[in-house]
Amino acid sequence: xxxxxxxxxxxxxxxxxxxxxxxxxxxxxxxxxxxxxxxxxxxxxxxxxxxxxxxxxxxxxxxxxxxxxxxxxxxxxxxxxxxxxxxxxxxxxxxxxxxxxxxxxxxxxxxxxxxxxxxxxxxxxxxxxxxxxxxxxxxxxxxxxxxxxxxxxxxxxxxxxxxxxxxxxxxxxxxxxxxxxxxxxxxxxxxxxxxxxxxxxxxxxxxxxxxxxxxxxxxxxxxxxxxxxxxxxxxxxxxxxxxxxxxxxxxxxxxxxxxxxxx
Numbered sequence: 001x002x003x004x005x006x007x008x009x010x011x012x013x014x015x016x017x018x019x020x021x022x023x024x025x026x027x028x029x030x031x032x033x034x035x036x037x038x039x040x041x042x043x044x045x046x047x048x049x050x051x052x053x054x055x056x057x058x059x060x061x062x063x064x065x066x067x068x069x070x071x072x073x074x075x076x077x078x079x080x081x082x083x084x085x086x087x088x089x090x091x092x093x094x095x096x097x098x099x100x101x102x103x104x105x106x107x108x109x110x111x112x113x114x115x116x117x118x119x120x121x122x123x124x125x126x127x128x129x130x131x132x133x134x135x136x137x138x139x140x141x142x143x144x145x146x147x148x149x150x151x152x153x154x155x156x157x158x159x160x161x162x163x164x165x166x167x168x169x170x171x172x173x174x175x176x177x178x179x180x181x182x183x184x185x186x187x188x189x190x191x192x193x194x195x196x197x198x199x200x201x202x203x204x205x206x207x208x209x210x211x212x213x214x215x216x217x218x219x220x221x222x223x224x225x226x227x228x229x230x231x232x233x234x235x236x237x238x239x240x241x242x243x244x245x246x247x248x249x250x251x252x253x254x255x256x257x258x259x260x261x262x263x
Contacts, residue, residue: 053096192226
């Protein structure tokens with residue numbers, strides 16, 4: 001599935017970038033921005049916010065300029081707004097999301113744009129920035145102890161997209177650890193217990209990774225509420241969390257989580 005094939009649609013993604021950023025901003029309101037983010041221990045909350053808005057601004061420039069090769073990050077991306085005042089960071093986050101969403105809307109999903117993936121369109125970036133914001137909002141929510149809610153259709157698409165990314169990276173040989181996700185007779189079943197039909201079978205075959213939706217037996221199964229399954233899948237929640245259940249070969253799930261993480 002490409003971004004153009006997603007049932008959510010380009011306009012949805014553009015709006016969701018803004019909505020998820022607003023939720024992220026709400027998590028940061030009144031928080032100590034100097035605290036370390038447990039799920040991204042190299043960053044403080046402020047650095048997490050700078051990363052998210054920097055990505056939004058970078059993608060806005062890629063799409064606006066119709067870049068055909070990887071552009072350098074804008075200097076502003078790495079340091080954020082002038083000054084350390086929370087209000088300045090909040091305004092900067094809002095502005096970055098607006099720049100990104102506006103550029104993507106103006107471009108439309110089919111406009112050509114450089115990406116690091118096989119789908120070189122603005123539509124790819126709309127979907128990617130949606131889920132980039134979704135996952136880093138989880139980082140912020142967990143850091144400040146805020147409730148983290150996600151619409152089922154967004155959580156499902158977040159898992160779909162990551163499976164597509166891992167498949168592409170393995171096939172294109174872009175990361176050595178992805179090559180290790182091969183071998184006969186191993187499979188992973190993701191099973192959301194609170195959303196009908198939110199199930200996946202991931203097969204780690206000798207010829208490469210394959211996946212499909214469905215309820216099938218596997219070497220290991222990860223079961224739980226959809227958002228919690230998604231957070232384990234993105235390594236935002238440990239696999240031994242009481243929020244989820246692991247049935248079968250837990251070592252295989254750990255193996256996947258270690259090697260299907262890129263950055």
